[in-house]
Amino acid sequence: MDSNPIYRDVRHSIDVRADDLLGRMTLDEKLAQLGGTWSTGLMGDGGSLNETRAREKLQHGIGHVTRIGGASVLRPHETAALCNEIQRFLRQHTRLGIPAIVHEESCAGYLARDATCFPQAIGMAATWSPDLVEAVGQVIRDQMRASGSHQTLAPVLDIARDARWGRTEETFGEDPYLVAQLGMAYIRGVQGPDLRRGIVATAKHFLGYSATEGGMNWAPSHLGRRELLEVYAAPFAAAIHGAHVASVMNSYSEIDGVPVGASKEILDDLLRGTLGFTGVVVSDYFTIATLAQYHRVAADESEAARMGLEAGIDIELPALHCYGSPLRAAIEAGRVPMELVDRSVRRVLQMKFDLGLFDDPYVDPKLAPALFGTPEDLCLARHVAQKSLVLLKNDGEILPLQKDVGPIAILGPHASSVRLLQGDYHYPSHLEIMFGEITEGDMSPRPAGQINLGMHFPPTVTIADAIRAAVGAATEVRVARGCDVVDPSTAGFAEAAAAARGAQVAVVVLGEKSGLSQGCTSGESVDRAELGFSGVQQQFLEAVVATGTPTVLVVVSGRPLALPWAAEHVAAILYSWVPGQEGGSAIAEALFGDTEPGGRLPISLPRNVGQVPVFYGHKPSGGRSHWKGKYADSPSEPLYAFGHGLGYTRFEYSDLQASPTRVRADGELSIGVTVRNTGKRTGDEIVQLYLHDVVATVTRPVMELKGSARVTLKPEESKRVTFGVALSQMAFLGRHGRWIIEPGTLEVMVGSSSVDVRLRGEVEIDGGPQEVDPYAVFTTRIEVA
Numbered sequence: 001m002d003s004n005p006i007y008r009d010v011r012h013s014i015d016v017r018a019d020d021l022l023g024r025m026t027l028d029e030k031l032a033q034l035g036g037t038w039s040t041g042l043m044g045d046g047g048s049l050n051e052t053r054a055r056e057k058l059q060h061g062i063g064h065v066t067r068i069g070g071a072s073v074l075r076p077h078e079t080a081a082l083c084n085e086i087q088r089f090l091r092q093h094t095r096l097g098i099p100a101i102v103h104e105e106s107c108a109g110y111l112a113r114d115a116t117c118f119p120q121a122i123g124m125a126a127t128w129s130p131d132l133v134e135a136v137g138q139v140i141r142d143q144m145r146a147s148g149s150h151q152t153l154a155p156v157l158d159i160a161r162d163a164r165w166g167r168t169e170e171t172f173g174e175d176p177y178l179v180a181q182l183g184m185a186y187i188r189g190v191q192g193p194d195l196r197r198g199i200v201a202t203a204k205h206f207l208g209y210s211a212t213e214g215g216m217n218w219a220p221s222h223l224g225r226r227e228l229l230e231v232y233a234a235p236f237a238a239a240i241h242g243a244h245v246a247s248v249m250n251s252y253s254e255i256d257g258v259p260v261g262a263s264k265e266i267l268d269d270l271l272r273g274t275l276g277f278t279g280v281v282v283s284d285y286f287t288i289a290t291l292a293q294y295h296r297v298a299a300d301e302s303e304a305a306r307m308g309l310e311a312g313i314d315i316e317l318p319a320l321h322c323y324g325s326p327l328r329a330a331i332e333a334g335r336v337p338m339e340l341v342d343r344s345v346r347r348v349l350q351m352k353f354d355l356g357l358f359d360d361p362y363v364d365p366k367l368a369p370a371l372f373g374t375p376e377d378l379c380l381a382r383h384v385a386q387k388s389l390v391l392l393k394n395d396g397e398i399l400p401l402q403k404d405v406g407p408i409a410i411l412g413p414h415a416s417s418v419r420l421l422q423g424d425y426h427y428p429s430h431l432e433i434m435f436g437e438i439t440e441g442d443m444s445p446r447p448a449g450q451i452n453l454g455m456h457f458p459p460t461v462t463i464a465d466a467i468r469a470a471v472g473a474a475t476e477v478r479v480a481r482g483c484d485v486v487d488p489s490t491a492g493f494a495e496a497a498a499a500a501r502g503a504q505v506a507v508v509v510l511g512e513k514s515g516l517s518q519g520c521t522s523g524e525s526v527d528r529a530e531l532g533f534s535g536v537q538q539q540f541l542e543a544v545v546a547t548g549t550p551t552v553l554v555v556v557s558g559r560p561l562a563l564p565w566a567a568e569h570v571a572a573i574l575y576s577w578v579p580g581q582e583g584g585s586a587i588a589e590a591l592f593g594d595t596e597p598g599g600r601l602p603i604s605l606p607r608n609v610g611q612v613p614v615f616y617g618h619k620p621s622g623g624r625s626h627w628k629g630k631y632a633d634s635p636s637e638p639l640y641a642f643g644h645g646l647g648y649t650r651f652e653y654s655d656l657q658a659s660p661t662r663v664r665a666d667g668e669l670s671i672g673v674t675v676r677n678t679g680k681r682t683g684d685e686i687v688q689l690y691l692h693d694v695v696a697t698v699t700r701p702v703m704e705l706k707g708s709a710r711v712t713l714k715p716e717e718s719k720r721v722t723f724g725v726a727l728s729q730m731a732f733l734g735r736h737g738r739w740i741i742e743p744g745t746l747e748v749m750v751g752s753s754s755v756d757v758r759l760r761g762e763v764e765i766d767g768g769p770q771e772v773d774p775y776a777v778f779t780t781r782i783e784v785a
Contacts, residue, residue, distance in 0.1 A: 262297055414511055416462045729777055
């Protein structure tokens with residue numbers, strides 16, 4: 001081989017270098033780039049590289065190394081050292097020296113030991129704050145890069161409208177506009193301005209993964225083309241054009257009888273053709289094999305490999321399987337042309353050049369620890385948790401509590417639990433998959449070779465301990481677990497009821513156990529047929545309320561639960577989602593008024609599971625039963641609607657102005673409103689702009705979120721919020737399949753939630769139907785003065 005081949009010469013362009021390298025590769029070397037290998041299969045004792053295993057698995061190189069941080073108990077400097085060993089082996093002991101991409105998970109922070117544990121994605125969505133989400137992405141980028149990683153399999157851009165689906169907690173909620181804004185912010189934070197110093201973000205799961213039969217994971221999705229494009233594809237279009245996302249992952253589900261993993265129509269024609277994506281498509285884990293084993297559209301793994309490659313899946317994750325010898329067999333039999341292989345290999349190589357791996361694939365392990373657990377990152381995690389809390393109800397203004405209140409009873413399975421503050425894609429949940437259930441607080445010695453999992457949680461204060469710290473030693477705090485999340489035992493009811501009797505207030509902390517292992521009630525493949533509290537938690541809540549003590553309910557759940565009894569019988573409800581390592585402190589601060597729970601619902605909370613899917617942006621014939629309106633046994637409206645959330649102060653809206661009053665399809669609409677804090681405390685209001693195309697040639701949603709602004713106001717302070725909306729943001733697929741704007745009336749609504757509209761107005765769209773570019777503008781301009 002040349003002593004200085006073109007592909008190693010930085011003086012040449014990336015295109016020239018990639019072409020040169022591709023021309024030098026054998027078929028074995030090409031196929032190796034189309035898959036991954038588990039990091040655990042390369043490790044020896046102590047987490048170092050086992051060269052015997054490396055020579056077996058990496059002899060021709062490899063595309064990806066799968067999850068070092070997320071599949072081990074290595075600390076950041078140890079992860080970085082192993083990454084270096086793998087890259088050094090590839091450079092020195094393979095013919096072409098092609099480096100590997102190390103990928104990880106980071107839905108709620110880098111999923112690895114010692115990494116910052118932020119609120120789960122649905123909690124970040126409740127902040128309605130793209131700036132905070134981008135800041136989280138920046139921390140993820142810094143921590144992953146320092147550890148030697150290059151790609152994260154996040155963010156989740158699925159539109160979540162069926163709360164039965166266990167992965168709801170990984171999403172940014174039900175609305176395409178909000179999901180797009182938060183998704184773009186996450187991608188900007190993770191990727192940064194230059195991939196040579198950034199992390200490849202992976203928008204997933206393309207497409208329609210969250211809209212499945214019965215809310216069940218991997219089930220078919222029944223979506224028409226218009227809904228697929230206008231709703232479910234919208235955040236991906238924003239990620240591609242607005243944030244330049246570098247990678248996309250497929251959905252496991254099928255659409256119209258074709259699994260997405262085998263659908264050229266979805267992954268090539270739509271994703272690359274219509275939406276203009278030019279990056280790398282990675283398979284969700286085991287997707288290619290499922291074409292034969294699960295969906296039964298391929299006779300064997302060789303045919304499955306052909307289907308996946310033809311559809312446009314460039315890399316098989318987590319490990320090279322169908323794209324290995326089965327794909328080789330298909331190539332040798334003439335069923336797969338080399339042009340398809342070269343197309344995907346070139347995309348993989350391009351990404352590695354973009355990341356700068358050919359020039360320097362190494363990191364300094366000594367620098368990694370300094371980027372983990374910093375005061376700034378923990379402060380951000382707490383700030384996001386604070387801003388994510390949604391106060392659903394506050395009768396009699398029972399909240400905030402006084403710090404000298406007493407006695408106070410802290411009850412429920414989540415009150416003293418660290419584990420239950422963690423989501424399915426937080427590090428502890430994945431430890432359970434590998435090593436079994438974690439015993440909290442267990443720091444006892446272990447025999448040689450055994451791992452004490454209790455020591456691997458991120459530093460976390462429980463809700464009960466945080467409340468103890470908030471009230472001080474003079475206030476009596478009574479703590480009782482009362483019941484389990486799923487266990488049917490009521491043995492703890494009596495102790496908890498005794499603690500509640502005579503207390504000034506009972507704080508009951510209930511919800512779900514999020515994860516992927518047995519005993520969890522939320523998370524990937526943990527779908528539910530009912531949406532109330534699991535186990536005997538509902539009976540426990542009723543037993544506490546029956547004591548007559550004023551009750552505050554704190555919910556820890558990544559999905560919207562149906563809580564009609566609680567909404568009627570408890571004094572206050574605080575939704576904390578899955579708040580991560582700073583969640584306990586954030587909840588205590590909100591309960592006692594040190595901070596305000598100013599979050600808003602990114603997803604509607606149903607009254608019962610029979611309403612699902614229930615969401616605000618339904619069509620005119622949706623959301624009701626003609627002609628009675630409601631169900632025979634239930635109202636049709638959600639219990640708490642999208643955008644809802646209370647605070648500890650009140651806001652007044654005035655002076656709505658929309659101009660011009662007549663606007664063309666290629667124009668911009670300016671909508672201004674004045675918001676004033678009429679209460680006695682500083683607080684956050686999330687001003688929400690909704691638009692409605694009153695009459696159109698195809699049915700349009702009754703309202704569409706097209707802008708929001710989180711505004712902090714002191715008592716009696718006013719601010720003017722102005723939204724600049726490009727009219728192309730209201731484009732829809734007309735009867736002939738083109739994106740158009742039609743003339744007519746556009747209703748303008750501004751308010752505090754989708755059901756709390758304070759001001760309304762109208763403007764007229766002039767001119768005939770006009771075809772527009774739906775991918776020109778994704779974000780409404782916001783000015784606050």
